[in-house]
Amino acid sequence: MVSESLVDVAVVSHWIDGAERPSTSGRTAPVYNPATGAVQAEVALADQAEIDEAIASAERGFREWSQYSIAKRQSVLFAFRELLNARKPELARLVTSEHGKVVSDAMGEILRGQEVVELATGFPHLIKGAYSENASTGVDVYSLKQPLGVVGVISPFNFPVMVPLWFVPIALAAGNAVVLKPSEKDPSAALWIAKLWKEAGLPDGAFTVLQGDKLAVDGLLTSPVVQSISFVGSTPIAQYIYETASKHGKRVQALGGAKNHMLVLPDADLDLVADSAVNAGYGAAGERCMAISVVLAVEPVADDLVAKISERIAKLRIGNGAGTDGAEPDMGPLITDVHRDKVSSYVDIAEADGAKIVVDGRGFTVDGHEDGFFFGPTLIDGMPTTSRAYTEEIFGPVLSIVRVSSYEEGLDLINSGEFGNGTAIFTNDGGAARRFQNEVQVGMIGINVPIPVPVAYHSFGGWKKSLFGDAKAYGVHGFDFFTREKAVTSRWLDPATHGGINLGFPQN
Ligand code: NAD
Secondary structure, three states: OOEOOOOOOOEEOEEEOOEEEOOOOOOEEEEEEOOOOEEEEEEEOOOHHHHHHHHHHHHHHHHHHOOOOHHHHHHHHHHHHHHHHHHHHHHHHHHHHHHOOOHHHHHHHHHHHHHHHHHHHOHHHHOOOOEEEEEEOOEEEEEEEEEOOEEEEEOOOOOOOHHHHHHHHHHHHOOOEEEEEOOOOOOHHHHHHHHHHHHHOOOOOOEEEOOOOHHHHHHHHHOOOEEEEEEEOOHHHHHHHHHHHHHOOOEEEEEOOOOEEEEEOOOOOHHHHHHHHHHHHHHHHHOOOOOEEEEEEEOOOHHHHHHHHHHHHHHOOEOOOOOOOOOOOOEOOOOOHHHHHHHHHHHHHHHHOOOEEEEOOOOOOOOOOOOOOOOOOEEEEOOOOOOHHHHOOOOOOEEEEEEEOOHHHHHHHHHHOOEEOEEEEEOOOHHHHHHHHHHOOOOEEEEOOOOOOOOOOOOEOOEEOOEEOOOOEOHHHHHHHOEEEEEEEEEOOOHHHHOOOOOOOOOO
16 A cells, blocks of 8 residues: 555655665655554665665675675674674564564574674685686686676565565675665665664665655666666565566566465374474465465374364464563564555465365454454364465465375375465474475475474575576575686796697687
């Protein structure tokens, strides 16, 4: 929703040239506190003049930052890491106020982002070139890894800190200047991070925050200055980003949506499985791209599993993620009322298609927060695999059980889906787990681990419609994505090895 004019609340601005840059576009969007439903701020939505200004500043920032020595770049990264580590409780509260997730979960996403900052501090080792002496007589060949220039990062609402930090520290370490376009639903964390980079010693223009909507995104996709796009969000937009940015000659990594299945074999410990399914299904109110949304129960375990998950749901505490009503709850609200209604409509679809709604979160309210965007944890049994509630991403606290008769039937269901982000198998049979990791068509696999987000030195990314492009986020993929290589073939002029006149193709 775009507001017609600025209203009487704070306006979250851009960060350009190392300072907050109030918008003059006259366009804003509301930023809610999802726990109360109140509009607590507006966010600026850039117009073309602001987009151009942000990119021009980044171009200047790149010229300066890319010439910093490796040692100086490294000292900025270390300083940023120290500042982030010291002040992350403040950032976690900010995330909760705009996203709604509970504070400890916001802290968790910051820690996972910090992991990438820590990886990036070791960048000199990861962007070293290679040297081959005497490739031919008197000829040496070596490679250099250089930054791309100005790079664009476009992030989703669900991880306003972690997702930007999947890319930004690595891009900066490699000497690029970054323009970040955060989600307009929770835009303040990006500004907070911008201030921290400045305090850490990053020169002005090397990190820019461009607040906005499709206009700002399209400005980055089509700008001839922007060299690459790193996108995370829903699949239709990821596909659009991939196609548009590629058409404009850019390097692109575009991570999309998900529908993650947990395959439970009959030998698994069902109490541990139920704990894991509840954690991975309802954590962050299901608004995680690695959330488990379908449990494939290989019979005869489904009845027991439904009972155990239901018992656990009954004990979950749902409330204001800020913990203002006493102890921190287990689960907060959804991001907007529009999204809550969409989640609710998927439960309607499942019901109409013949599924059994075992625990129904529709119409759920929290006392004292009647206008908050809450949706209760929902458990659906007997989900038909033809239902749109099965095939599409719901992105809410809705866990569906599909009963299957064998490992093979479960595997076929996973492999026939359009997404391939994450999956998990629960079993004590090592042979079955090994077979699963070989046969499943998914990018990230958990073996008795329900949310298998790889650590920073491995890379994050799915298959199929969960990732467009061939570069995953962070790890070695990240350093490859944000650098380009030059190969130099060199010889010192020396009559003995020069070879005289020879019009043939160079040979060794
Ligand atoms: P979204 O696709 O609506 O928005 C993502 C970004 O794209 C935002 O910055 C938004 O402003 C921009 N955008 C939205 N519509 C656009 C349009 N028409 N043209 C150009 N830009 C547009 O996603 P979201 O709702 O913010 O985030 C949730 C989605 O992100 C879920 O589908 C989730 O699975 C996915 N996600 C995926 C991963 C992953 O690693 N694969 C991680 C986190 C989230």
